[in-house]
Amino acid sequence: MTPPSAAALQTLKSAAGTGGWTDDPAEIAPWLTEWRNRWQGHTPLMLTPRSTEEAARLVAICAEHRVAITPQGGDTGLVGGQIPYGEVLLSTRKLRAIRDVTPLDDAMTVEAGVTLLEAQQAAAAADRLFPLSLAAEGTATIGGVVSTNAGGTAVIRYGVMRDLVLGLEAVLPDGQIFHGLKRLRKDNTGYDLKQLLIGAEGTLGVVTAATVKLFPVMRSRATAMVGLETPAAAIDLLARAKAETGGGVEAFELMKRIGMGFVLANIPDTPEPLDSTPPWYVLIELVSGEPGAADAAMERLLTHAFETGLITDAAISQNDAQRAAFWKVREEQSAAQKPEGGGWKHDVSVPVSRIADFLEEATTAVERFHPGARVSAFGHVGDGNMHYDVLCPLGGDLPAFLARWAEGSQIVHDIVARYDGSISAEHGLGRLKTEEARRYKSPLEIAAMQGIRAAFDPNRIMNPGVLF
Template sequence: MTSPSPEALAALKAAAGSGGWTDDPSDIAPWLTEWRNRWKGHTPLMLTPRSTEEVAKLVTICAEHRVAIVPQGGDTGLVGGQIPFGEVLLSTRKLRAVRDVTPLDDAMTVEAGITLLEAQQAAEAAGRRFPLSLAAEGTATIGGVISTNAGGTQVVRYGMMRDLVLGLEAVMPNGEIFHGLKRLRKDNTGYDLKQLLIGAEGTLGVVTAATLKLFPIMRSRATAVVGLDSAHAAIELLARAKAETGGGVEAFELMKRIGVEFALKHIPDTREPLETTPPWYVLIELASGEPGAAEAALERLLGDAFEAGLITDAAIAQNDAQRAAFWKVREEQSAAQKPEGGGWKHDVSVPVSRIADFLDEASAAVERFEPGARISAFGHVGDGNMHYDILCPPGVEHAAFIGRWMQGSEVVHDVVARYNGSISAEHGLGRLKTEEARRYKTPLEVATMQAVRAAIDPLRIMNPAVLF
């Protein structure tokens, strides 16, 4: 890819207008590094359009001059797909409107720069709930979570972002606007174009607004942390929870003891969730539309689980503060690893029934490859997604350990493949995994994805380093 010409940069600045662009390195710098500090990018220009029409003008100019674009939301991605390396950076953070909330349709339309937390608050103000929830929700934007098909902690009940989008507005690679903001639950008129854009990581267009599904606000909610002797017991507990609550499970999060220890050691205002220190923990949350029903269901579930020998300890949150304390230990698992030096990160999924088997097999394979490595496994067991992180063994030189990242990842991902799983459950491929994915995708899958991209973005100006 060649650098944008002076003529192209001048045309983009003129179209963006005052306040709509910057080439000041100090202004751009905060948006060139991702959270894990794995990538430090560079760009000659950051565009900050304030409307869909402005985005369309800018993308049209880029297409005319064959200027590559990297769209960016809140810069919370974990695989580097939002970081430019010479491309123009197009930020959607100034697309800030809540266009409408329609409770009777259980829908709301918001622009791409609204944060996930702000979308939740807008829904709540109208007496509804937008259920997608993740640790970065105060910073992650709607455009970003759509482009990466984000998951989070409520997928077991409500699905991924793909399941929560009714309609989309987007600027296509030629500058045309796709007007697809519908509130329909049913529209069986051919290819679902919005689904191509969801999870495309900015390669097929720039998402500028979305119509999202809303849900009733639950009238009872109950949260507990339980201790278990094995991940196998957690899978049995999940099956029991789903059967006994009739779909009332909203979150079911597994944590290994070492990850809890990291949180207690490095994250302020965290405390032991249980009186004992079991090898595994599950954070379980039930919700119901009937007052008091979730609390009663959780007590029954835990009582039965104790009698069946599935759990060894439990604590039920007695108030919102205790619930928040439980969730803090879970949500800070990744941040708690940073002071330990970081490690090889894996965002994988396997069938729910095989999670415990995967953990056993992967851990044995990692031990053979890197004896003494510290494994912190945690994640969304309810939907089969585990964050399987491997930290440097004591006494091993850290730089050399990090240098073996790709070989170590291959060890883990080969186990995932044997279980017919995915090497990226919710983070996407980005710069980190695009090439590696070729090892696990079939030639047909790769060719089909390339054909779709070539048809929609023949100049390959949209996030050119990402996906096939």
């Protein structure tokens, strides 16, 4: 796409008005890179509309002048889709209203720039639960979690964003507003346009507001850290936990000892979570609507698992501080890798029943390809989703190791594909994985996606560097 003309940029600035745009490099700079410092973008202009109507006017001008747009929310995305490379950056951060919370509908409508944490808090204030939860929730926005179809830690019980959105409002690539903020559980009236926008990574329009599902607040919650010998034991434990609690498992997160070691060494205030140092850990959270019932269920589950040799160690959290400490060692798994020198990151999923075999096969293949490489697999194993990260051997040549990323990833992704899995379980494709995904999507799927995109955005002005 050619860079926007000076006339188009001037028209956008006039329409955005004072406070609605900036081209000051210092002001824009923080929004041109991201958490992992992997991407360093550039843009001639950042737009910050304060209402859906303002956003629609700006997108209409972009459409008229064929100016490409990169939408951005909290800039916590992990695949670079929110970073502009010459496109105008349209930030939704100023769309801040919580429009309504309607407990009788178990629904809430929030604008795109509301953070995930603020949305959770608004639901809690009405004695309801908005269950999407992830480590970046203080910064990630509703527009971003919709556009990446985010998952997080409670998917096993409540699903991903696709399962949690009842309605959407969005500015389409020609500047028209799609008014789809319904709060219906049932609406069989043809194609579901909101589902196309969910997970579209900013390629089909700018999401300006979403109506999301709310749930009852659980009256009891029990959290435990468990030690096990193998991932296969974790999958057995998961099956038992689901069967015994009738759907009461809210989180089930697997971690490997090596990753736990990185956290203990590199993140302050993180004590060993167990007395022993097992090869694998699981953080389990059980919930129940009945006071005290989750604690009793956890006690039963772990006692039986211990007696039958399924687990080797366990600690049930006794208070909020201990629960937070358990979650901290899980949530810091990724950050704790940074001082180790970075690595090849993978966000993959396979059917839950095949996780153990996948981990074994992938690790054997990676170790053969790059002897000494350190595999730190962790993640939402209850959803079959692992963050399968491969770090440079201790004392190894980091630049040479990183130069083998693409080749090493292909080995991992080919195994994922053979296990009928996905090379992007929850982060999306963005700039990082779009090309790689072409290897695994069928020509039919790619052509269908291109057709949908062309119908919404014939001039491909929305996030042109992302998806097919």
